[in-house]
Amino acid sequence: MILRFRSKDGMFRVNAEPDTDFLNTLEELVNKINIKDPQSIHISDRPNDKGQPANSFIGKTIDSLGLKNGSMLFLTYNTSDLTDTPSSTSVQVTKPTSISIEPISIPKPLEVKQLPVDDYLDGKDGYIKRNKSSMCRHGDKGMCEYCSPLPPWDKNYKKEQGFKHISYHAHLNEINDQKNNKNNATSYMAPLEEPNYNVNLKCPSGHAPYPKGICSKCQPPVITLQQQQFRMVDHVEFADHSILNKFIDSWRQTGLQRFGILYGRYEAFEKVPLGIKAVVEAIYEPPQANELDGITLLDWENENQVDEIAASLGLYKVGITFTDLIDSGMGNGTVLCKRHKNSYFLSCLEVLMAARYQNKHPNISKHCNSGQYSSKFVTCVISGGLQGEIEPRSYQVSTSAEALVRADIISGSTQPSQLIINQSDGKRYVPDVFYLKINEYGLEVKTNAKPSFPVDFLLVTLLDSFPLVPTPFFQNGFAIENRDFLGELQDLNAVYKHLNNDKGDGSQLCDFHLLVCLAKLNILGEAEYNLILKFVKHRQYEDYLQLVESPGWMTLITILEHSH
Incomplete structure (x- = not known):
């Protein structure tokens, strides 16, 4: 295997065997670095952390330390003066006889348990097969640029099929294809990285933490928002129409809005390359106070109990749903259409709510160093369509929206279609925020997001439907809770x-x-x-x-x- 060592003199790679003494690896390393005193070497698995002295590793094998192929370690040490003789750079590390030996505290790599659907799709390349076309000039067993399989992130295919977003695993494979060489496993880099807009209050530069001090190392970068090109979930499927119908019945009987938690599971969605769908098997209605124009959630004392019952059946929370319905007054069952391209699809407060729920239910991923990336949690709003029909519409918010909420950078406004950029205050530091939009000439221009910007730049649209042949997991005949x-x-x-x-x-x-x-x-x-x-x-x-x-x-x- 190859171990990577980062130091102030650069990056160094050392070949090693899992069962060899780690100190032998250090002996090979010090011959590559200008070290004045090998006894001054300290090693850590985290940057800007001095870590443990080299002698703490005596008798430990690489495997017992939990190090894997491509593991990164960080070195601190004293370097040679310019007047030192060349011989001082090739000192062998010796094992002292009188030293207190303590085990090294480098943690083993993070154990990540993904959802079954992610493990399944990780094994698929998602390439889109194409038949031989009139442009091909080869035999039946040949292949050319006109009939070779397309990657699932191909822009032309996405445009032809009318997909607004590619799937999460297509996005993951695209980034992985750019970052990692399939023929060189030793230089693997985790393809995914969540955006982080928080100021670092533990800056290693030595100055007082923000707001008393700030530097380029601890302040977040300039934020540029744009429409997200991928979505974590492509489709929301209600296992049976009665699930949604019984939920809407509450509004039909009272005119009051209603809120519910979607319980179900995630499955592969074959209609999109490497797609994922959330299958909703039940809507649980937690304690709430309902009004004509809103909902107030109350304390949900048995939430853990409900989660445990669902988990024992292989189900879990996959999203939330709520009604926003106003009768048209025409007496024919139609409702007003409030949400459209000239108003909003999710209001600013609903975007903030969706982001908070997504942050609360992160997507577990082995392709990100933190062990999690974004969220598969969906938000389904039931409102009026353009023809006055009642219809569900499903959304998520982008990874940028999740990060903006985590850093407390955005707030709601009196305009449902606009989000406000907060001011820097106390421990909150707000960098410059821009968004990219297409102007009247069809050109993409960068616009300052302060003091406010449209919520659309944070929205991700999903598809939703009912199965043609329903096979629901549950019946829906018993009384619904909190009614x-x-x-x-x-x-x-x-x-x-x-x-x-x-x-x-x-x-x-x-x-x-x-x-x-x-x-x-x-x-x-x-x-x-x-x-x-x-x-x-x-x-x-x-x-x-x-x-x-x-x-x-x-x-x-x-x-x-x-x-x-």
Whole structure:
């Protein structure tokens, strides 16, 4: 393998074997560097950190230190004076006999567990096959520039297909293709890097931290915003139309807006090269105060419990949804169209909300040194279409939007389509911010974003639909939580009526809202409840029979019958 060492004299690469003593590698290294005193060498896995003395490595193999091919280490040491003899640059590192040896504290590489869909797409190149065309001048087994496969990030293909964004994995492969030579694994660089607009309050230059001092090393660079060319998720699919329909029913009955959490999973989306879709299996409605023109979220005390139930079924939060509907007054079920290209698609406050949710639910990635990159969390707003129809529209915000919110650089404004650039204040440092737009002459020009700029520069548009042949994971017959104002109660009577309709196959148990209600009632023991989850997940009839014959289930049925 090759180890990389960065020092004030430059970058050095040293060949090594995993089972060799690390000190032997240092002996080879000091012959390459102008070191006055080898005993002054200190090594760290982080820049601007002195780290551990070289002697701390005695007896440690490269493998035991958790170092991998291409690992980067940072050196500090005393250099030779110009008057030193040449022999002083070739001193061998010796092992002292009287030294207190402590194990080195270099952490092992970050263990990253990606989502299954990312592991699956990592193994795909996504190249787009093309048939032989009239421009080809070769036989059936030949290939030329007119029929050779295209990379999934090809701009002409994207334009021909009408894609506004390429997929996340297409973007990842494009960056990887630019940064890393496939034939030289020793110089691998992580292709992804999240933008960071925060000022460094621990600047190594020695000055007082901001706001008392600042330099070019600790201040963030100038920010230039532009439309993001890729999207982390390409498509949002509701497993069944009834999931969304029951959610909208709340507005139909009251005229009040409603908010929900989307639970589901991510899968490969075949209609886009290396695409990903969020499949929504349930909408959970947390405690909230609803109004005609807004929503106030209340404390959600059982959030962890709901997450754990979903996780046991292989599901997790994939996004949020909310209504923004106003009846047209025409009496035909149509609604007003508020969101369009001449107004806004997401308001400034909704963009900030989406960014906060995305920051809270990062995308785990082994292709970024930090172990995470952006987010797959989606925001679905249900509003009026151009023809007065009720339609869902799904969005994300860009990696720049996530970074701007993390650094507290942007705020909402009284204009829904505009975001305000904050002023530098206290520990917040705001660099110059620009955005690129196309002017009336079709030319791309850089415009100062202060004091405000359009939210569109932070938006990423997704597709959404229902499957042609629905195969939902859940039924949707039980009362929905936190709808007491509609008279829709989750109590013993509701559970009794729901289970009383069971056909003897356990199908009535396959309802996400019922599962959460049973957990909150806390009547069933842990063993019986886990048996329910096992049955719902695998749909094995033997598990259902074992459940209904259990003492805990019989106790529940007895309580339900007495409460009815």
